[in-house]
Amino acid sequence: MKFATKAIHAGQHPDPTTGAVMTPIYQTSTYWQKSPGEHKGYEYSRGTNPTRKALEDCIAALENGKYGLAFSSGMAATDTVLRLLKPGDEVITGNDLYGGSYRIFTKVFEKFGIRFHFLDLSKPSIIKEHSNANTKLVWVETPTNPTMQIIDIEAVAKEAKAAGALLVVDNTFASPYLQNPLDLGADIVMHSVTKYIGGHSDVVMGALITNEETLYKELFFYYNAVGGTPGPQDSFLVLRGIKTLHLRMKAHCENGRQVAAYLKKHPRIEKIYWPGFEDHPNHEVAKKQMRDFGGMISIVLKDASLQDTFEVASRFKVFSLAESLGGVESLLNHPATMTHGSIPKEVREKVGVVDNLLRLSVGVEDIEDLLEDLEQALG
Numbered sequence: 352m353k354f355a356t357k358a359i360h361a362g363q364h365p366d367p368t369t370g371a372v373m374t375p376i377y378q379t380s381t382y383w384q385k386s387p388g389e390h391k392g393y394e395y396s397r398g399t400n401p402t403r404k405a406l407e408d409c410i411a412a413l414e415n416g417k418y419g420l421a422f423s424s425g426m427a428a429t430d431t432v433l434r435l436l437k438p439g440d441e442v443i444t445g446n447d448l449y450g451g452s453y454r455i456f457t458k459v460f461e462k463f464g465i466r467f468h469f470l471d472l473s474k475p476s477i478i479k480e481h482s483n484a485n486t487k488l489v490w491v492e493t494p495t496n497p498t499m500q501i502i503d504i505e506a507v508a509k510e511a512k513a514a515g516a517l518l519v520v521d522n523t524f525a526s527p528y529l530q531n532p533l534d535l536g537a538d539i540v541m542h543s544v545t546k547y548i549g550g551h552s553d554v555v556m557g558a559l560i561t562n563e564e565t566l567y568k569e570l571f572f573y574y575n576a577v578g579g580t581p582g583p584q585d586s587f588l589v590l591r592g593i594k595t596l597h598l599r600m601k602a603h604c605e606n607g608r609q610v611a612a613y614l615k616k617h618p619r620i621e622k623i624y625w626p627g628f629e630d631h632p633n634h635e636v637a638k639k640q641m642r643d644f645g646g647m648i649s650i651v652l653k654d655a656s657l658q659d660t661f662e663v664a665s666r667f668k669v670f671s672l673a674e675s676l677g678g679v680e681s682l683l684n685h686p687a688t689m690t691h692g693s694i695p696k697e698v699r700e701k702v703g704v705v706d707n708l709l710r711l712s713v714g715v716e717d718i719e720d721l722l723e724d725l726e727q728a729l730g
């Protein structure tokens with residue numbers, strides 16, 4: 352099956368009791384057993400629930416994976432991956448990461464004796480220089496957030512394999528429509544489903560996808576043992592949202608292309624980050640591993656103080672100033688104080704997350720209205 356067909360059908364079958372075409376919301380915590388241990392595959396909803404299972408199978412199919420697990424947030428999914436590690440283990444990761452990933456690495460897992468190396472993974476050979484017998488995991492985000500670096504997944508997968516480490520790719524920014532890391536050698540794909548997969552800014556959820564059975568079993572153990580699993584209502588909402596993922600992504604990419612072209616020529620813009628530009632440093636890698644370039648764009652305002660940047664951010668009328676991304680509505684974010692507020696100033700400025708940087712999540716509204724809003728806000 353191809354992408355659109357999978358988005359609409361994968362994991363979903365007419366309900367065996369009523370024939371309902373849409374997967375029902377199985378709002379139940381527990382399941383009847385005929386005699387102890389004799390049941391229909393469901394025992395308790397922390398571990399398995401039919402609505403969630405339909406969603407997990409659908410997300411796995413979109414990533415060309417065999418196994419999917421859904422979590423109550425992207426961070427709960429990340430937490431589950433990190434639980435595969437033990438004290439003394441080392442992780443190699445990027446230097447431009449989602450703020451919450453940086454926080455869980457440094458504030459939660461370092462405490463348990465796990466070491467993290469934050470490196471420029473746009474040079475994959477750097478993995479060799481920093482790996483040793485304790486290196487167990489390589490964690491990659493691409494495109495990176497918010498400076499839109501593109502990391503070569505295939506090259507990083509080779510380096511990770513040579514180092515004897517698992518490769519995890521946070522595929523949130525690309526979505527499964529634009530990029531499928533398992534096909535490029537990743538062991539696990541992680542998603543903040545909250546973003547493009549959910550697509551309507553009404554659910555917080557995460558997911559992990561893998562093709563390796565033993566890895567799946569291990570991840571499933573922590574998923575059930577720790578219990579950061581989502582309920583059936585949210586699973587249903589995401590199943591509904593996912594049916595239009597391909598349509599939404601096409602529109603995000605088209606609007607993104609037009610917004611990027613408009614901003615590149617704008618006199619108030621000092622710098623623009625979007626992988627679709629031919630002069631983007633990793634444009635060739637983006638062309639190789641992504642189907643299109645997406646609707647995430649970051650801009651640095653020319654000669655703007657923090658105060659000037661706040662003023663511009665507050666003038667938008669169609670774009671909403673809010674955290675998050677990937678919904679049908681356009682959003683605007685000030686990473687230095689919002690999504691990346693938990694990263695120390697020296698650390699974030701080194702990778703370009705300066706006070707006058709704004710990140711746009713271009714939605715699927717009419718392009719004329721988006722360009723007009725940018726025009727009036729930039730003044």
Ligand SMILES: *Cc1c(COP(=O)(O)O)cnc(C)c1O
Pocket residue numbers: 424425426427449451452492496521523524542543544545546555556557
């Ligand atoms: C939002 C986000 C996360 C965290 O996901 P939540 O659903 O908010 O817990 C992780 N990685 C990236 C790239 C994100 O954008």
